[in-house]
Structures are given as structure tokens and as C-alpha cells.
Amino acid sequence: MDARFVKTVTDARTIVEDRGLDFVKVGVFDIDGVLRGKYLSTKKFFSVLEDGFGFCDVVLGWDANDQLYDKESYTGWANGYADATVVPVIDSCRELPLEDNMLFFLLEFGDRAAGVCPRQTLKRVLAKASDMGFTAAAACEFEFFLFNESPESIREKNYHGLTTFTPGNFGYSMLRASVEHNFYEQLLALCEEMDMPIEGLHTETGPGVLEAAIAYDEALKAADKGALFKTFTKVLAQKNDLMATFMAKWSKNYPGQSGHIHLSLADKNGTGSFFDSAKENNISDTMRHFIGGQQKLMPEFLAMIAPTINSYTRLIPGFWAPTEASWGIDNRTCALRAILGSEKSQRVEYRIAAADMNPHIAIAAALGSGLWGIENKIEPTTPIKGNAYTQEFPEELALPKTLWEAAQALKKSRPARELFGDAFVDHYVITREWEEREFRKAITDWEMQRYFEII
Missing domain, CATH: 3.10.20.70 (Glutamine synthetase, N-terminal domain)
Structure with a gap:
């Protein structure tokens, strides 16, 4: 069998x-x-x-x-x-x-x-979608860096002077993909055999960085596949005397590592709910309100999307990561990218997430906020044209700058408690506050270099 x-x-x-x-x-x-x-x-x-x-x-x-x-x-x-x-x-x-x-x-x-289980939390959101007459499909895509290192060598080097899998910036490189085809093909085969097939795999900009787009599926299965992909990519890497990291950002010299989520809704007959040929850009009222809810609640839900201290080092202007709860049509400078297409393919790309996300929790947040928008008929702002990084936004669309700020916003969020339950919100906030307090105990290289001799 x-x-x-x-x-x-x-x-x-x-x-x-x-x-x-x-x-x-x-x-x-x-x-x-x-x-x-x-x-x-x-x-x-x-x-x-x-x-x-x-x-x-x-x-x-x-x-x-x-x-x-x-x-x-x-x-x-x-x-x-x-x-x-x-x-x-x-x-x-x-x-x-x-x-x-x-x-x-x-x-x-x-x-x-069950109240604090990440997978059960996503299932509660999916139950709400079902009650509203929808089924949800999703897909995760991850960027990850590979290093010619081992668990022992990175500790011996104290995470400094690491040797990347390949050198230099070479996005979409056929040269790298051909020379290193053994690892690429092993990863493609592994994901196929483990029922988390990859639709696309290529180098990104940066030394030793790859991006993998996992095929879409029903949202719960997509979350399972995304989470399993991270674990078993690391397993495969170490079996090849490599190491993979899914940190949001491992070096200030390179862009961060994304964990984008693609989402769509269909009715119980399987007909896509985001497409309406009678509407501008074929964006249905359902899709528009879905985007509106995601945009409105992104500042409140950010701790579920950006869950680590490191997540916030990525969210700075000019590094292919959004800095406000913006949206646009096929605009990669925005937090939410509306991707137009057929009734089957039209979807929203939730671009604020990084590779360090927990897929079950992140999809719960991205999907739940969209459902809340449909339920409350939330209108999004006018879609951004051009570079979102250079435009001004109202204060309510500003994103928390630290994990602590994001945790406090989640703690106070009534929609979060309605969607995910008090048990999950209370427990999750405690875990994020702990992460911030642990970070405050650390003495960073930046502090040593800046203050040790001079101050």
C-alpha cells in the first residue's frame, strides 16, 4: 500500500x-x-x-x-x-x-x-470557514540558506565565518542548479516521496540560498507540508554534510528569508470565491473583503506571523520585506499581493511571513483575518502602485517593530480571541514575551564592538 x-x-x-x-x-x-x-x-x-x-x-x-x-x-x-x-x-x-x-x-x-495546539488552532479557523460556506486552499514557499557546515562546526565557530553552499549572488542560476544538481534532485525526490511535492526550486539572491515553492493543497494539509518540509530539508542537508537554516535573517549583508503563504477560498462546490468577471480586476467582493481583513488585522496578528526576535530584523525598507500592512495588485513591495488569474488560480500572497514561521499558526492568522474581513465587510485601502517602501501609510497600518510590541497587540486583540480562543492567545503571548525577555539577557556582537573599548 x-x-x-x-x-x-x-x-x-x-x-x-x-x-x-x-x-x-x-x-x-x-x-x-x-x-x-x-x-x-x-x-x-x-x-x-x-x-x-x-x-x-x-x-x-x-x-x-x-x-x-x-x-x-x-x-x-x-x-x-x-x-x-x-x-x-x-x-x-x-x-x-x-x-x-x-x-x-x-x-x-x-x-x-487542544486549545493551545497549533494544528488544532488552524482547524478551528477552518471550521469557521466551513460555517461561512468556504473551503480554503494554501501553499507555502520558503527561502533557506545552505552551508558547508555541521552541527559541530557551527558551534566551534560560534556561528561566525560560516562557509556557504555556493559563493556570491546568483539568483535563478542554471549554472549553480546544474553543478549542484545532486542535492537539488535529492530534495525534489524526497519531497515527492513524502507527499509535499515542490512546484519550483531555484537559487535566490545570496550565497547558497534556495527557494522552494510547495504545491498547493487544502489549507490544513498545506500547513502540514510546509512544517514537514522545513524539518526534512534540514535532515537531507545534514545527510549531505550541509546545514540548512530557515532563520528570517542570518546576515545583515543579505535579504531575509521569506516564508510566503498563498491563499484562496472556494465555495462548497469547488468554485473559486475570489474571481468575479463583473468586478474591477475580476476581484470579487469576497476577495476584496478578505484582503481588507488581512490588512486591518495584520498589526494585531503579527506575532503569529513573525514569531521570533530575528523576524523583525527582516522587516526593514529595501530588503524585499514589507514594512506596513499594504496591499497591491501583483506588487512584491506590498505585504499582501493580489495575484490575478482564472477562477481557479486567483489568490492572495501573504508576503509578510518569513521562513521562521510556524506554518500552522501563520496560516491560521492569515486565513482567520481574511475570514474576519469577509464577515465584517472590511474595505481595504486603495491598492498601492509603485514602490510601497517609499509611500506613507496611516498609523493604524504600521506594524509592530519588535516581538514584544507584537505580543502586546495580540494580547489586546478581540478578533484574535474570537478566532483562536483565549487559551491559545494567552499561552502564545506568554511564549513570545518569554522569547523577548531571553533576548534581553544576551550581549550581542554589536554591543561588544560598539562599546567595549570606546564607551
Whole structure:
């Protein structure tokens, strides 16, 4: 049986038995989009297929460096970091072609943890879309840098003087793609086998940077694919004595790394909801209000889109990243790019996101704000023509400049609480405030170079 055909508990049992597996791998995405998992024996896996099993809830109570949050909302010392229920996502079954005869299943949190689970948060937004008569499709595209380094060498070098995969700026390079075709072709094949096929793969501007556009799918599956792509691109890189980073910006000398999200809506019959030939630019009222909601709520939801300290180093003028909640038609200087096309292809590109996003949380924010716009008939501003970086915008469209400011905006956002729930907002804000406080403890190279001798 092909892993893509696994849809039921019976299918899951059958494919594992037919492969003669003693173990399978399972994993769940945490708040930062890090895949946390384990091996399960076949016997254990079969016993938990329907009702799930206990997974230590500390994975929702620590940061990307396994440091415990100092404030508690969902979990913490007060509840002894008890188990939370996780349930296998049966139709997420995937081959792990980089391993010998191994299958992988995603997990998602249930019961008391569902309120703060990133995947469940996106599912709540999709349920709202369904109640409004829509289905949502999405696709992620990521830029990522590759280095001729290892986990040991980057630490030995203290992340300085790293050797990139290829030298120089060479966007859309056929030379680089041909010389280094082995890695490109391995990545294309891996993504095809793992059911996250790539539509396009090319070099971007910068030494050793690639961009991959993942094929569109139903929004929940698109988020799964985006998150899995990040993890297994890193796995493939390290197996090739390389390292991949999805930081928003690793060097002040190069543009940041995007994580753009493409979104569209259709009705329950599958007819695209963004196209209306009777309207200007074929933009339907639904699409216009969707953009209006995204634009209006972008400053309030930015912490869900730009989740790290590093995210905000990218959001500066002139580096291919938007600086206000702007929109335009096929305008890449804007935060929201309306892409015109047929009834099937017309969509919105949410360009504010970077490669460091958690796809489940970011898509929940991008989609949820658009649905809120449709529900409340929010009109967007006049679309930007020309360079958005050089134009002035009203104060309400200004984006938070730091993660702390963004977290405070999310904390106060009534639409966020309506869309995602108080449990998610309260917990997520605590995690972002923690990230900012941890950063404040750091002494940066910039400070040392600026102050050590002179001040």
C-alpha cells in the first residue's frame, strides 16, 4: 500500500503489518513549529490509533532551546508537566525515504491541550470557514540558506565565518542548479516521496540560498507540508554534510528569508470565491473583503506571523520585506499581493511571513483575518502602485517593530480571541514575551564592538 492511500485506522494497521515494521515514528509540532517525536513499537501504535496516548505536555511549555517558560498558562510546575493526549493523524502517513523501511505519522494534541495546539488552532479557523460556506486552499514557499557546515562546526565557530553552499549572488542560476544538481534532485525526490511535492526550486539572491515553492493543497494539509518540509530539508542537508537554516535573517549583508503563504477560498462546490468577471480586476467582493481583513488585522496578528526576535530584523525598507500592512495588485513591495488569474488560480500572497514561521499558526492568522474581513465587510485601502517602501501609510497600518510590541497587540486583540480562543492567545503571548525577555539577557556582537573599548 502507498502511504498516500492511508485514510482509516484499518489502512494504518494494514500498511504497518504489510511492511513488517517493528516500530513507526510519530511526531507533533510545538509552538515554534519544531517537530517533537519518538519511535513507537507496532504494538503500542496499534493500541493508540483510535484514542491516542499520553505525551508529556512539556513540549508546549518550553522554548526552541528546551528552556521552560517562566510563566504558566496551559502547563507548568503547578500541574507537574502532566501528560496531554495526542492522537495520530491517520491520513498524514508518510514514507521516510532517508531511512530504511520506516513510516511516519503526525500527531495532534487533544482534550485539554487542544486549545493551545497549533494544528488544532488552524482547524478551528477552518471550521469557521466551513460555517461561512468556504473551503480554503494554501501553499507555502520558503527561502533557506545552505552551508558547508555541521552541527559541530557551527558551534566551534560560534556561528561566525560560516562557509556557504555556493559563493556570491546568483539568483535563478542554471549554472549553480546544474553543478549542484545532486542535492537539488535529492530534495525534489524526497519531497515527492513524502507527499509535499515542490512546484519550483531555484537559487535566490545570496550565497547558497534556495527557494522552494510547495504545491498547493487544502489549507490544513498545506500547513502540514510546509512544517514537514522545513524539518526534512534540514535532515537531507545534514545527510549531505550541509546545514540548512530557515532563520528570517542570518546576515545583515543579505535579504531575509521569506516564508510566503498563498491563499484562496472556494465555495462548497469547488468554485473559486475570489474571481468575479463583473468586478474591477475580476476581484470579487469576497476577495476584496478578505484582503481588507488581512490588512486591518495584520498589526494585531503579527506575532503569529513573525514569531521570533530575528523576524523583525527582516522587516526593514529595501530588503524585499514589507514594512506596513499594504496591499497591491501583483506588487512584491506590498505585504499582501493580489495575484490575478482564472477562477481557479486567483489568490492572495501573504508576503509578510518569513521562513521562521510556524506554518500552522501563520496560516491560521492569515486565513482567520481574511475570514474576519469577509464577515465584517472590511474595505481595504486603495491598492498601492509603485514602490510601497517609499509611500506613507496611516498609523493604524504600521506594524509592530519588535516581538514584544507584537505580543502586546495580540494580547489586546478581540478578533484574535474570537478566532483562536483565549487559551491559545494567552499561552502564545506568554511564549513570545518569554522569547523577548531571553533576548534581553544576551550581549550581542554589536554591543561588544560598539562599546567595549570606546564607551
